[in-house]
Amino acid sequence: MTPAEPLPLLVLGGGIAGLGAADEARRAGVEVVLIERSDGVGGMLRTDRRDGFSFDRGGHRFITSLSWVQERITALLGDRLRVRERRSLVLLDGTTVAYPLELDDLIRRLGIRSNLRALGSYLAARSRARRAVRAGQLETNLEEWLERRFGTYLYRRVFEGYSEKLWGLHPSRISAEWAPERISVPDLGSFLKQMLWPRRSTPRTWAKRYLYPRTGIGEIVESLGNRVIEEGGEIRLRSTVRSLAPLEGGRWRATIEGEHETHVLDVRGVVSTIPLDAFCRLIPDSPPIPTLGQRGLRFTNIAFDQPVPLDATWIYQPDPRSRFSRLQIPAARSPEMVPAGCGSIQLEEPWDAARGEQATSQLEERVAEGIAMLRTLGVELEEPRFAFTTAEPHAYPIYEGNARALAAQTVSALERKPGIAIAGRQGRFRYCFLDRAFAEGVNGARRLLALPPLENEVERTPGDPLPLEAASIV
Numbered sequence: 084m085t086p087a088e089p090l091p092l093l094v095l096g097g098g099i100a101g102l103g104a105a106d107e108a109r110r111a112g113v114e115v116v117l118i119e120r121s122d123g124v125g126g127m128l129r130t131d132r133r134d135g136f137s138f139d140r141g142g143h144r145f146i147t148s149l150s151w152v153q154e155r156i157t158a159l160l161g162d163r164l165r166v167r168e169r170r171s172l173v174l175l176d177g178t179t180v181a182y183p184l185e186l187d188d189l190i191r192r193l194g195i196r197s198n199l200r201a202l203g204s205y206l207a208a209r210s211r212a213r214r215a216v217r218a219g220q221l222e223t224n225l226e227e228w229l230e231r232r233f234g235t236y237l238y239r240r241v242f243e244g245y246s247e248k249l250w251g252l253h254p255s256r257i258s259a260e261w262a263p264e265r266i267s268v269p270d271l272g273s274f275l276k277q278m279l280w281p282r283r284s285t286p287r288t289w290a291k292r293y294l295y296p297r298t299g300i301g302e303i304v305e306s307l308g309n310r311v312i313e314e315g316g317e318i319r320l321r322s323t324v325r326s327l328a329p330l331e332g333g334r335w336r337a338t339i340e341g342e343h344e345t346h347v348l349d350v351r352g353v354v355s356t357i358p359l360d361a362f363c364r365l366i367p368d369s370p371p372i373p374t375l376g377q378r379g380l381r382f383t384n385i386a387f388d389q390p391v392p393l394d395a396t397w398i399y400q401p402d403p404r405s406r407f408s409r410l411q412i413p414a415a416r417s418p419e420m421v422p423a424g425c426g427s428i429q430l431e432e433p434w435d436a437a438r439g440e441q442a443t444s445q446l447e448e449r450v451a452e453g454i455a456m457l458r459t460l461g462v463e464l465e466e467p468r469f470a471f472t473t474a475e476p477h478a479y480p481i482y483e484g485n486a487r488a489l490a491a492q493t494v495s496a497l498e499r500k501p502g503i504a505i506a507g508r509q510g511r512f513r514y515c516f517l518d519r520a521f522a523e524g525v526n527g528a529r530r531l532l533a534l535p536p537l538e539n540e541v542e543r544t545p546g547d548p549l550p551l552e553a554a555s556i557v
């Protein structure tokens with residue numbers, strides 16, 4: 084297959100992975116048609132804008148260790164991309180502690196007794212862990228993974244309720260293989276070492292800075308989508324593919340359903356970034372379709388005519404009695420997320436789309452609960468100007484049992500079919516950040532266009548301007 088062939092490349096899904104694939108096709112001079120089910124591109128990276136207020140669908144940070152990804156996104160956004168500093172807190176017993184945990188802050192906030200209990204519990208967990216390792220017992224679930232790294236005391240107070248609320252599953256039912264992808268904060272041992280013997284060059288996980296566009300993470304996907312169109316690519320919104328039939332030589336025949344019409348298009352290959360099980364249903368002779376659990380998130384966005392005097396980017400709420408898992412302050416990411424003199428908050432709430440509950444129900448109760456949470460933090464505000472909810476039904480893949488391994492087998496079987504590449508978070512059913520989703524989309528297109536892949540890991544030199552990190556507890 085050569086780039087000169089006239090058939091277009093078909094891309095399914097218009098999130099960052101699909102846009103990366105479409106952009107790569109246009110860079111290679113290949114026609115491309117991108118099919119997106121919703122009314123706009125961006126997927127999880129969409130930013131909703133109302134009356135000068137911007138709300139991400141869950142606050143995002145752009146962080147990458149792939150220098151070519153950083154170069155491309157930086158070139159795309161120019162000076163609209165700013166370096167920001169993370170500050171996250173955890174609400175514990177009516178007070179807040181810094182996250183990742185900081186020893187001096189913990190001592191100050193929780194008192195010496197709680198700290199001694201945390202330390203004792205950590206040391207006991209380490210000695211149990213050493214015995215388990217000697218006996219060849221690996222961690223099998225998230226509870227064991229967290230207890231070994233933080234001790235039972237901090238696990239129960241910081242992680243247990245939060246994880247259960249977030250996932251709808253007790254940590255003992257979540258596979259341990261999920262943890263390293265999701266929890267990249269230092270364990271308590273590395274943290275103590277860093278406090279006692281600070282190193283000048285801090286590793287990735289200790290750094291606090293990230294890149295963020297002026298008016299929301301959505302600027303990345305909006306700019307990428309515009310570029311695909313300017314370069315002659317086609318993006319069809321409110322469209323889906325009903326079926327795909329294989330032709331010879333890796334070509335496929337797609338039946339595409341738009342808002343008003345259905346038509347057939349022959350394509351030179353398909354990059355799929357839509358949920359893996361949905362893609363399997365489009366093709367004949369699909370490999371086994373695994374049962375893939377997904378955790379959704381609902382966002383309650385509240386706009387105020389006065390600033391919100393909190394500078395934390397987000398505040399975790401581990402208390403299982405609250406429906407919310409995080410409170411986000413959009414202006415702490417970028418002051419341009421709100422009009423001058425105004426403020427906003429976003430409340431993140433785990434949501435099970437499969438249960439069928441409407442994402443937009445009970446707005447008033449949610450707003451009242453959010454305002455009560457602000458009060459706990461010592462913030463009293465006047466009535467909000469407006470509030471609305473958004474929802475993402477596929478926010479997090481749930482690695483329950485062997486779902487992850489089955490998904491990986493299905494992806495390999497699909498990619499053995501000529502003319503098929505699978506990319507992205509829902510596409511591969513793999514927890515990944517936006518930089519990886521973008522890289523997978525780009526490399527998926529390159530594979531189908533017979534171009535060599537772009538590197539997956541590039542070492543950064545100490546003098547590089549941006550320390551990169553991916554600290555998160557979810």
Ligand SMILES: Cc1cc2nc3c(=O)[nH]c(=O)nc-3n(C[C@H](O)[C@H](O)[C@H](O)COP(=O)(O)OP(=O)(O)OC[C@H]3O[C@@H](n4cnc5c(N)ncnc54)[C@H](O)[C@@H]3O)c2cc1C
Nearest residue numbers: 096098099100120126127141143144478507508515516517
């Ligand atoms: C709350 C939250 C916070 C996050 N924070 C960060 C962060 O700080 N930093 C970071 O790097 N990453 C973060 N991520 C991860 C990041 O959002 C994802 O890695 C990335 O957006 C995945 O992009 P994607 O293109 O693979 O998937 P998606 O964005 O899900 O795109 C898939 C697209 O396919 C479309 N689609 C679905 N089905 C069909 C169909 N049948 N036909 C046509 N189209 C279809 C969807 O509408 C969607 O537009 C976060 C994720 C969440 C949920």
